[in-house]
Amino acid sequence: MAVRDARARAGVTLGRLDGVIIGIKNLFDVAGEPTRAGSKVLAKAPPADADTPVVRRLRAAGGVIIAKTKRRYHRQDQYERVRLLRDRSQPTLRHTRQSG
DSSP states (O other), X not given: OHHHHHHHHTXXXXXXXXXXXXXXXXXXXXXXXXXOTTOSTTTTOOBBSSOOHHHHHHHHTTOEEEEEEXXXXXXXXXXXXXXXXHTTTSOXXXXXXXXX
């Protein structure tokens, strides 16, 4: 943050997201990182050669990519959404849920 603040005082910025830390969903290619999309089939996927356009745009705006979020197996998300809609009265903090 100190580096970003020093740039701001000097009137220099890397973009609207200068220094903002970002985690990327594991559906998008990030150069040098494997994209597994929560699939067992892609468990041994090689690292991506290049960033996807959205990741390139985030980096160009000054965003700092630090991680990829974990994702469950492909089709489980739709069932989770239905269950979440049904269980709205339940507490939202559950250790069994995953981000992404």
